Amino acid sequence: MTFRKLSRCLLFGMLTSLLLLRGDEAQAHLPNILRPGEVFQVPDPLLSFALYGTFSHADEVFEVRLQPETPLAVPIEIMVPRQDALTNHRPLFAIVGKGLPKASATELAQLPRPLPDGMGVVLGRYEREDREILFESFSRRVLYTNGVVAYVLPAGDVRMWVWSPSGTTGKFVLGFGVEEGKQDFGNLIANWGDYAY
Amino acid sequence: MGVSRQTSDRYRESPSGAVRTIKGKGSAEPADGWLYLTPVGTKPRLVASNFRPLLAKDVSMNSSLRHAPWVPPLLTPLLLALSVWTGCGAEQGPECRAFVACVAKLDAVKLTQTNVSRFLPEGACWGSDKSAQVCESSCRRGVIQLLAQEPLLACPQGVTP
Secondary structure, three states: OOOOHHHHHHHHHEEEEEHHHHEEEEEEEEOOOOOOOOEEOOOOOOEEEEEEEEOOOOOEEEEEEEOOOOOOEEEEEEEEEOHHHHHHOOOOOEEEOOOOOOOOOHHHHHHHOOOOOOEEEEEEOOOOOOOEEEOOOOOOOOEEEEEOOOEOOOOEEEEEEEEEOOOOOOEEEEEEEEOOOOOOOHHHHOHHHHHHO | OOOOHEEEEEEEEEEOOOEEEOOOOOOOOOOOOOOOOOOOOOOOOOEEEOEEEOOHHHHHOOOOHHOOOOOOHHHHHHHHHHHHHHHOOOOEEEEEEEEHHHHHHHHHOOOOEOOHHHHHHOOHHHHOOOHHEEEEEEHHHHHHHHHHHOOOOOOOOOOOO
């Protein structure tokens, strides 16, 4: 067997093995679509998710809910395709839950909705004016990010709201957690239009 | 998931459009005994430690493989897949050590027990250099965020203030 032939066999076998071995677990890491007006319930906050949404109108709000059993430290960031048309598209997110700091008057004014009784809020922010960029090699796309931050979410009912404070429209991705190394290629291919740009 | 942050390269773009990389520690240094694939975008080539090409004679030297010619195309990829699957990545970084310590102080104040499993030495953060880089960034900012939320916490801010 020539070296070239062996290499091809190895690569084919490796890819096949990866798909076969990891097919079941990949289901837990589906990239998901957020829709305005609908609540996306995170089934297991211990896993990582990439949640894709599109602002078609300026006043839309996307909501994600999760129920950690204990307080949970998790990296969260919001990303936008790096396109000239989206240079000023900077969606914000808020983490809402009991035990989080009380909202200041400024924060309350920024929120897209009134805070539920007894809940505090943490606002995601853009770390700096020049935008951090990442190359996402799974979908082969380049994205702006607000800068990933490890937040401590309280136990119980936690909500995340995503909105566009300056009224810009366009795609975004809410990144939740850190990749555990399991990916769902089938879903990516089947829903390429939702994930790519 | 769609966004694979363990395989992401991060950099900044200044308002003028200039770009500089902010990659973490190098990930391409070979360690003896491990097999490497060339980076995505180049012609795939299997190489052994010290980047010496893996030759047919390397395989034929192994008697168990020589007597079972069907093994190399199946077992070797399986081993490679397992090595990728189980992860052979980074160690817990200083920023996340600082973050975990800060969360522990927060827990002591609030009488809670926060799940920081992602950031612990055996956590998902350290499955690869890329995910480690993401976690270190998130931990650095996470300490700052915690101090903003709980100003009375006495947490050192890791290695990069």
